[in-house]
Amino acid sequence: MSCSVWPGLALAASILSAPAWSQPQVLLPATAVRVEGGFWGPRLAVITERTIPHSWAYMGWELRALEKANGREVTGDLNGTWGEANLYKFIETIAYSLARQPDPALEQRVDDIVRLVAGAQRPDGYVHAYITNSGKPPWDPEFLDGAHDGYVLGHLIEAALEYHSVTGKTALLEVARRAADQAWEHFLGPAGKSGFCGHAELEMALVELHRETGEARYLDLARAFVEWRGRGVVKPAGPTPRAYFQDQVPLREQVTLDGHAVRAIFFATGVADLALATGDSDYRLAANRxxxxxxxxxxxxxxxxxxxxxxxxxxxxxxxxxxxxxxxxAACGLADFAQRMLLLERRAEYADVLERVLYNAVLHGLALDGTTTYYRNPLSDREHPRDNCWVCCPPNLSRTVLQAGRYAYAAAPAEVTLNLFVAGTATVALARGPVSLAVATAYPWEGNVQVTLTAVPAGEFALNLRLPGWCREATLQLNGTAVVPLPRDGRGYLRLARSWSAGDRVDLQMAMPVERLEANPNVQSCSGRVALQRGPLVYGFEGVDNDGNLDAVLARDPQFQVEAPQPDRLGGVVRIKARAVDGRTLVAVPFYALANRGASCQEVWLRQDGWRPTPTWWEGRLYRPWTPPGE
Ligand SMILES: [Zn+2]
Known part of the structure; x- marks a missing residue:
């Protein structure tokens, strides 16, 4: 990539003297990050090798619907209102996979589907095979809260943008743009009608389409969808409360995030995207609320x-x-929301949540073998087997996990920021030229991260390493020399701003003890209990490791033992052993690895001997480390 990604930004000393957080931050394109080895490499490979081949079996409804919308005879069941979004999430998954590993046959298969989608597009640009086949009206004013037109179009746009970014092919993007133009015409054109799709998603996709194309109309439409909330322009089809689709009051009066969790978190992400794209402080304030x-x-x-x-x-x-x-x-949605908030506010605490949701809830959703999934991810469960229920979640999980490398980085004109520690390489376009770097790490099993700059531009730029919120003890070395004191930037990062040479190496070492967490006393379900966390990983106890008996009380001193990973154990997890008050030894594995050995009970929060409520000094936090009283 060239300097042209920073148009209009003159390279001047002021860039470097400006506060780092005042520079606009951007994500890297999927093709700029290569995830290799370490924790994530094998997990992404499973998606390419297992999940994608497995997923085709669930595309029949969507493909038949598209065939029918192309005027062909089909036999078999067709899809439902939101089904085509699954196909588009799957195509987005394939795009990320192709960025990692080219596969001409797979790409050809997608290109054939793109032709079907184009063939199903109406002359006015509207494309949603379910609506066409069922004879229902597009953007039905009697069913805007439930018809999913915008949800499906949003995922089409996102798939088209990524497929274009990775392959350079424009056909799907052209279909998506024509469909977005139809939506603009329908809502904002001369005969425009106020309204919005009740399942948020299109808002963030339109901001992204605006970012890619520079077309103001897409931003205008995203803004309209947000501004029309709470103004009675969508008629609920049934008794569902308006909060279900974030329509209870106008945006500026919405204090909490309410309603259907996936719709709500997608809506919040769209608002954060609008804040990023427009600089409007009302959107920024709403996103923060x-x-x-x-x-x-x-x-x-x-x-x-x-x-x-x-x-x-x-x-x-x-x-x-x-x-x-x-x-x-909803967990996938929170990862995206956290990533937008991170770009907006540039504080490491947002990456703390991104890391928490990615390593725990999101990874838990997808089985280690990449095929079966969890629709729900409860922390306490009895015999909850994984399933092949092909609903909205499976392709959302795969497209989210495949973005681990993208989530890891952010770039500004003279800043390279590592928000997550993902083994592999990245190339970051700065104003002065590209920086290439290699990350070697066994994170999250160990707390050591080695960053080597393999190519650098002339002049000064900053390398920022996030110091995770869980980390209480760290050291930093630059080319083998300790950097003392740690160069904290006050926003949760360690910041090294200097002129660099190729081969420069930074070593971050983080102590990674087992921590017991307690929850804010207002969380009644956690009263008297602790959860185990080591580094970013929350642990859970599973019946299969504990004689089927999780009714245990953790000893005041549980004498934690951290076992070395074994490749044949759940893909090489680090297990934790802990002592219960009755002398039993309890075994915990990372939450994400639970339920990969058949149906089994599971618990995250165990009762803790000596626990008593500590209602003070929470300072707005939800979880914090727990130590026995008196220590
Ligand atoms: Zn879902």
């Missing part, structure tokens, strides 16, 4: 959100039952 609500009062320790089965909704503050609803799609 949503963040505080979701991540500081309504998030499980694993990063899951959405605790109520009724309306699949967020509960009240601190309403976090251990067997809550916890849909995988």
């Amino acid at each position: 949503f963040w505080d609500s979701a991540a500081r009062r309504r998030m499980y320790v694993t990063g899951s959100v959405g605790s109520r089965a009724e309306h699949e909704a967020f509960g009240e503050d601190y309403e976090l039952p251990q067997d809550g609803y916890t849909e995988s799609c």
Whole structure:
């Protein structure tokens, strides 16, 4: 990539003297990051080798619907209102996989589908085979809250952008643009009608399409969809409350993030995207309110959100039952929301949540073998087998996990930021030229991260390494020499700003003891209990490791033993052994690895001997390390 990604930004000394956080931050394109080895390499390979071949079996409804919308005779069941979104999430998954590993046959298969999608597009640009086949009207004003037109179009746009970015092919992007133009015409054209799709998703996709094309109309439409909330322009088709689709009051009066958790978190992400794209402080304030609500009062320790089965909704503050609803799609949504907030606010605490949800709730959703999935990810469960229920979550999980490398980095004109520690290489386009770097690490099993700059531009730039919120003890070395004191930037990063040479090496070493976490006393379901966390990984206890008996009380001094990973054990996890008050030895494995050995009971929060409530000094936190009273 060239300097042209920073148009209009003159290279001047002021760039470097400006506060680092004032520079606009961007994600790297999928093709700029190569994930290799370490923790994530094998996990991404499983998606390429197992998940994608497995997923084709679930595309029949969508492909038949597209065939029918092309005027062909088909036999067999067709899809439902939101089904085509699955196909587009799957194509986005394939795009990320192709960026890692070219596969001409797979690409050809997608190109054939792109032709079907193009053939199903109406002359006015509208494309949604389910609507066409069923004879229902596009953007049906009687069913805007449930018809999913915008949800499907949003995923089409996102798939098209990534497929174009990776392959350079424009056909799907052209279809998506024509469809977005039809949506603009329908809502904002001369005969435009106020409204919005009740399942948020299109908002963020339109901002992304605006970013790619520079077309103001896409941003205008995203803004309209957000601004029309709470103004009675969408007629609920049934008795569902308006909060279900974030329509209870206008945006500026929305204090908490409410309603259907996936819709709500996608809506919040769209608002954060609008804040990024427009600089409008109202959007930024709203995004921050949503963040505080979701991540500081309504998030499980694993990063899951959405605790109520009724309306699949967020509960009240601190309403976090251990067997809550916890849909995988909501966890994927929180990862994206955290990533946007990180770009918006540039504070490491957002990456702390991104890391928490990615390593725990999201990875838990997808089985280690890459095939079966979890729709729900409760922290306490009895005999909850994984399933092949092909709903919204499976392709959302695969497209989210495949972005681990992208989530790891952010770039500004003279800044390279590592938000996650992912083994592999990356090339970051700075204003002065590209920086190439290699990351070697066994994270999250160990706390050592080695970053080597393999190519650098002339002049000064900053390398920022996130110091995770869980980390209490760290050292940093530059070319073997300790950097003392740690160069903290006040926003949760270690910042090294200097002129670099190829071959320069930075070593970050983080102590990674087992921590016991306690929850804010308002979380009633965690009262008297602790959860184990080591580094970014939350641990869980599974019946299969503990004689089927998880009714245990952890000893005051559990004498934690951290076992070395064994490749044949759940893909090489580090196990933790702990002593119970009755002398039993309990075995914990990372939460994400639970339920890969058949149906088995599981618990994250165990009762703790000597626990008593400590209502002070929470400072808005939801979880914090616990130590026995008196220590
Ligand atoms: Zn889902």
